[in-house]
Amino acid sequence: EEDERRGRGCTLQYQHAMVRVLTQFVAEPPEPGGQLSFLLGPDWQLDITEMVREFMQVEEPRIARLQEGQVLVGLELGMTTIQILSPLSDAILAEKTVTVLDEKVTITDLGVQLVTGLSLSLQLSPGSNRAIFATAVAQELLQSPKQEAAISCWIQFSDGSVMPLDIYDPKDFSLSATSLDEKVVSIHHDPRFTWPVIAAETEGQGALVRVEMVISESCQKSKRKSVLAVGS
Known part of the structure; x- marks a missing residue:
């Protein structure tokens, strides 16, 4: 039951x-x-x-x-x-x-990027001297202890299409993050953000965070969690 x-x-x-x-x-x-x-x-x-x-x-x-x-x-x-x-x-x-259409696709990959800040560059368009190109680039490097990073995710489907995760209703799934080296980074939840927040502890590099996209609890067919996708 x-x-x-x-x-x-x-x-x-x-x-x-x-x-x-x-x-x-x-x-x-x-x-x-x-x-x-x-x-x-x-x-x-x-x-x-x-x-x-x-x-x-x-x-x-x-x-x-x-x-x-x-x-x-x-x-x-x-x-x-x-x-x-x-x-x-x-x-x-x-x-x-x-x-x-009813052509079924599956999630093949969960892309994950840590965002510590944004940089903005401006340059004149080569096509018109009346237009300016503005390019925003995400910064990923944690520079100092306790500096925080937000998680940006996107999902890729079996038909090759890619979509940002935040266009989907968060009530249908949950996103959990696990530190692969707690001496280097820690994970905590901030009510101001939808997804977990990453914080630097000490120096380190490599694959430090594992992110799982899990189907919502109300849709679980058993007590075992149904993982939709994993990224790092």
């Missing part, structure tokens, strides 16, 4: 997908027959996802749903469209067809 209770209500999930909305900004010429003027140039598209997220919807919400306007979650087999509605009328400004 205990095993049956644990297994109830847990089904396979459809894959998730990140949604980005790209567009061009165009100014029409004042005179008929003139050339269109593109912001930065005709080869440039701008990411306006944050600007339109409140005006996005899925035509058939039983097939898929939008999570916070940026993550598409499949719900059942079928075909639908993501639509961007005009804030001024009922017009559909853009739409994209989405198909939900």
Whole structure:
């Protein structure tokens, strides 16, 4: 009975997908027959996802749903469209067809990166002198004792797709971290963060942390933990 209770209500999930909305900004010429003027140039598209997220919807919400306007979650087999509605009328400004299939995939790898900070570099774009490239790079090195690092994870599926772990609902799984050398690094939980936090103790190097992605307790079919993926 205990095993049956644990297994109830847990089904396979459809894959998730990140949604980005790209567009061009165009100014029409004042005179008929003139050339269109593109912001930065005709080869440039701008990411306006944050600007339109409140005006996005899925035509058939039983097939898929939008999570916070940026993550598409499949719900059942079928075909639908993501639509961007005009804030001024009922017009559909853009739409994209989405198909939900039943091709099963499995998790093949859990990627893990420790993040102690970020560095930002700026440089002029080679394609336009009016655009600047901003590149953020994660720093992984713990420089001093008690310095902390956050865990960044992504999962790879058997079809080759890769997705950041934080787009999935944390109620469906848990993430545990184990120090492989407690003299060098320690693990603790901070209520401000979803995942465990790593802290430096003394000097050391190599594979120092093991991370496990475990199915949620309510979905466990036995008392033995079901590990979905392992990374280090």
